[in-house]
Amino acid sequence: MTSVIHDIGYRHYDGPRLGRAYAVRSLFTHNLRAAYGLGRPVKAKIMPFLLFTIMLLPAAISVAITALASSIGSGQSINLIRYSAYAVYLQPLIAIFLAAQSPVLASRDLRFHVTPLYFSRPLSRLDYVLAKYGALTAALFILLGTPITILFIGALATKQKHLGTHALDWAGGLVGCLMFALVLAAIGLVVAAFTPRRGFGVTAVMAVYLISTAAVTSIQGIAESQTKFGVARWAGVFTPFNLVDDVQVWALGAKSSSPEPPPSGLGGPVFTLVCVAVVAGSLAILYQRFRKAGAR
Amino acid sequence: MSIIATRGLGKQFPGVLALDELTIDIEPGIVGLVGANGAGKSTLIKILLGLIPPTRGQASVLGLDTARESLKIRELVGYMPENDCLPPDVSATEFIVHIARVSGLPATAARERAADTLRHVGLYEERYRPIGGYSTGMRQRVKLAQALVHDPKLVFLDEPTNGLDPAGRDEMLALIQRIGTQFGISVLVTSHLLGELERVAQHLVIIDGGRLLRSQAVTAFTQASGVLAVEVDDEAAGRDRLGHSLAEAGLRVHPDGRGLLIDIADETTYDLVRDCVADLGLALVRMENRRHRIEEVFSS
Numbered sequence: 157m158t159s160v161i162h163d164i165g166y167r168h169y170d171g172p173r174l175g176r177a178y179a180v181r182s183l184f185t186h187n188l189r190a191a192y193g194l195g196r197p198v199k200a201k202i203m204p205f206l207l208f209t210i211m212l213l214p215a216a217i218s219v220a221i222t223a224l225a226s227s228i229g230s231g232q233s234i235n236l237i238r239y240s241a242y243a244v245y246l247q248p249l250i251a252i253f254l255a256a257q258s259p260v261l262a263s264r265d266l267r268f269h270v271t272p273l274y275f276s277r278p279l280s281r282l283d284y285v286l287a288k289y290g291a292l293t294a295a296l297f298i299l300l301g302t303p304i305t306i307l308f309i310g311a312l313a314t315k316q317k318h319l320g321t322h323a324l325d326w327a328g329g330l331v332g333c334l335m336f337a338l339v340l341a342a343i344g345l346v347v348a349a350f351t352p353r354r355g356f357g358v359t360a361v362m363a364v365y366l367i368s369t370a371a372v373t374s375i376q377g378i379a380e381s382q383t384k385f386g387v388a389r390w391a392g393v394f395t396p397f398n399l400v401d402d403v404q405v406w407a408l409g410a411k412s413s414s415p416e417p418p419p420s421g422l423g424g425p426v427f428t429l430v431c432v433a434v435v436a437g438s439l440a441i442l443y444q445r446f447r448k449a450g451a452r
Numbered sequence: 453m454s455i456i457a458t459r460g461l462g463k464q465f466p467g468v469l470a471l472d473e474l475t476i477d478i479e480p481g482i483v484g485l486v487g488a489n490g491a492g493k494s495t496l497i498k499i500l501l502g503l504i505p506p507t508r509g510q511a512s513v514l515g516l517d518t519a520r521e522s523l524k525i526r527e528l529v530g531y532m533p534e535n536d537c538l539p540p541d542v543s544a545t546e547f548i549v550h551i552a553r554v555s556g557l558p559a560t561a562a563r564e565r566a567a568d569t570l571r572h573v574g575l576y577e578e579r580y581r582p583i584g585g586y587s588t589g590m591r592q593r594v595k596l597a598q599a600l601v602h603d604p605k606l607v608f609l610d611e612p613t614n615g616l617d618p619a620g621r622d623e624m625l626a627l628i629q630r631i632g633t634q635f636g637i638s639v640l641v642t643s644h645l646l647g648e649l650e651r652v653a654q655h656l657v658i659i660d661g662g663r664l665l666r667s668q669a670v671t672a673f674t675q676a677s678g679v680l681a682v683e684v685d686d687e688a689a690g691r692d693r694l695g696h697s698l699a700e701a702g703l704r705v706h707p708d709g710r711g712l713l714i715d716i717a718d719e720t721t722y723d724l725v726r727d728c729v730a731d732l733g734l735a736l737v738r739m740e741n742r743r744h745r746i747e748e749v750f751s752s
Contacts, residue, residue, distance in 0.1 A: 166572060174558060175556055182554050273531075273598060
């Protein structure tokens with residue numbers, strides 16, 4: 157039988173139209189996939205997957221050592237990396253991921269003028285911004301949450317002592333990962349949204365991370381040497397990883413992994429408010445940015 | 453029912469009056485919106501989509517108010533922007549499926565509609581390659597596909613023939629004609645070239661400096677002008693013999709190249725021409741009503 161392609165003419169669509177919430181969800185999924193280069197050429201997948209794999213290595217090694225130790229009878233209470241410390245220890249990798257992938261989500265649509273196609277559909281500009289922000293937050297949460305989940309599964313598999321404490325710490329660690337993801341995604345998107353060219357965006361996000369970290373670390377060093385411990389602690393508010401780590405120390409009772417714990421007294425609440433302000437402010441700026449872009 | 457209606461629509465940008473007291477009513481079909489660059493065509497489309505608010509007046513699309521019901525309007529219309537608007541690093545298929553989902557189509561329907569629509573606009577194997585490698589003609593097709601993928605009731609096509617070579621223009625115009633006739637989707641298509649819209653549109657709206665110059669059916673622009681063009685075989689000799697003969701019969705005749713232009717007095721003019729040609733034993737090559745070109749109307 158020969159196969160022939162018949163032109164069956166134009167067919168109208170009379171199926172369901174799922175409306176705005178579905179449209180936002182579709183945009184979220186698309187951007188989450190984009191953050192890992194899915195649906196794009198191989199070149200776009202290399203960076204995110206390479207970083208994701210490297211992020212997993214310390215967890216995998218830790219689990220391997222734990223398994224080895226328990227198999228040779230060295231006990232069942234080995235805890236190489238704390239759940240809440242994972243993101244802080246591996247912050248350079250996370251910063252690279254953020255720098256490399258924020259422009260993919262924030263500035264790609266602006267650079268190639270894709271926004272009119274979205275804004276001529278049943279979506280508001282706020283929907284659009286929230287979908288992007290949600291997608292990068294989710295991408296970061298996957299990046300941060302997967303390795304500590306591997307740590308926890310490792311603990312279960314090697315039958316560690318105090319599994320209840322492990323479960324609590326792991327759950328707390330996930331909440332911490334979410335806080336890191338929320339704050340970092342906000343900062344990354346805002347910086348990248350104002351640098352239409354991808355290379356500039358990557359550099360700008362890295363610069364914000366490196367400069368804030370370097371400046372804060374030196375201020376903390378100087379303040380410590382002059383025994384001004386309050387100043388050293390408050391300085392942590394100016395670098396994203398120290399800021400969020402201090403919030404999880406205060407709010408979740410995690411052990412501090414940053415150079416400085418939060419200032420005593422008002423420190424915790426103030427740092428938390430700063431996080432909320434960073435997120436809210438970033439969303440407001442992004443909204444303005446895309447509002448302007450959509451009207452052109 | 454009008455698909456687009458505006459009442460005293462005005463848009464003031466800082467330093468520029470983009471639209472001024474624009475009142476139009478447009479019936480379903482293919483509508484051409486003509487004007488020079490900067491005449492306010494894109495501004496009008498953006499107001500109709502609810503993307504920018506008008507400074508004065510009001511507008512409705514498919515009976516829905518642009519100020520209050522823009523989300524509903526955007527569910528029912530498609531929009532092809534004038535400028536490049538495609539991400540280079542995804543394939544046409546991937547992008548159009550995504551756009552279909554953002555328009556509210558469930559996953560399976562989005563895939564089917566994307567494949568159908570890309571086929572209708574004439575993209576085949578290349579649709580699996582990243583858009584960055586496409587020619588201008590292919591990009592225009594992808595842009596058209598994203599405007600059609602959710603099966604809208606009305607599409608706004610902003611300068612769809614921009615940047616295309618003559619063959620590409622013809623194909624795009626043929627596609628627009630199919631959309632308006634076979635697909636049954638109303639089209640508002642803009643161009644700064646009157647000639648190309650004359651070929652596909654049923655109704656023309658001409659704006660200049662944000663003001664309405666004319667809004668009427670294409671047939672009204674091109675009504676028979678009352679001149680009959682006749683051409684006979686046997687070159688100049690035959691033409692002149694016929695000319696004399698017709699002049700004697702009382703018609704006003706002017707030579708026009710190889711043929712004659714005859715003012716039509718009434719219905720009998722056609723018979724008179726036929727009889728004269730037969731009496732003189734000439735071979736009639738062509739006899740047609742001369743129509744005004746729209747451009748003549750526009751420039752006069």
